[in-house]
Amino acid sequence: MIHINDTIISEVLLEKKFVCNLKACKGACCVEGDAGAPLDEDELKKLEEVYPIVKEYLSDQSIKALEENLYTVDTDGDYVTTLINNKECAYVVFEEDGTSKCGIEQAYLDGKTDWKKPISCHLFPVRLNEYETFTAVNYAYWDICDDACVLGEQLGVKVYQFLKEPLIRRFGEKWFNELELVDHNFNKI
Known part of the structure; x- marks a missing residue:
């Protein structure tokens, strides 16, 4: 360590x-798993701020899910992004070939917001564990x-x-x- x-x-x-190989995995990390992407508490407000901007990139199904909950709480009591049908992140947008990408990041790349995406998504495959006196970077x-x-x-x-x-x-x-x-x-x- x-x-x-x-x-x-x-x-x-x-x-x-x-090195992410999007051509091979098609963005599976945004679709697979048992919970949404982890969110820091300060990111909850950020999601509220960017949602009206990001909304234009999202599917009707995503909008419906996010209108109910911009984020949820997982079984560990942590804030996470909302999922659709317990599968893909509600902020995902799909390209024609089925590759999943982040709608929040797309709005950022288009210059419509200054927030790229949740830090846990940006850091993947690294995960952070916050403790009282230190942060584990794994x-x-x-x-x-x-x-x-x-x-x-x-x-x-x-x-x-x-x-x-x-x-x-x-x-x-x-x-x-x-x-x-x-x-x-x-x-x-």
Whole structure:
């Protein structure tokens, strides 16, 4: 384990290779699973702010679900995005080939909002566990990402390198630079 400030980081982020392969998985992480994407409490207000903008990207079925609940609470008592029929995230939009993408992110890419998407989605396959005195930063293996691991190996990109933007978004550039330094030294051992 690696300790930077108030975070404990799994060494797997420095060892495992990973690059999302949307052509292969079709965005399965937005459709599979037993709950919606985890949400921080401050993101609940953000969802309320962006929903009127994001709504134009969503299907009628998504709008219906989100008009009832912009977010829900999972079995652990944590806030998560709403699901449709206990399957895909209600914020998902599907391309013609069936690839799922985030409607919130699409609005961001179109310059209609300044919020890219929930941090848990942006950080995936990294998951954060918040404790009283520290945050655990872990790689969450899921077989739907096997193609991403293969592509990461082919390209030589480590998990933390692939997730540079969201890691900086969550922890800051100084934190990320320290992680890079640890990785540099880690590989000398």
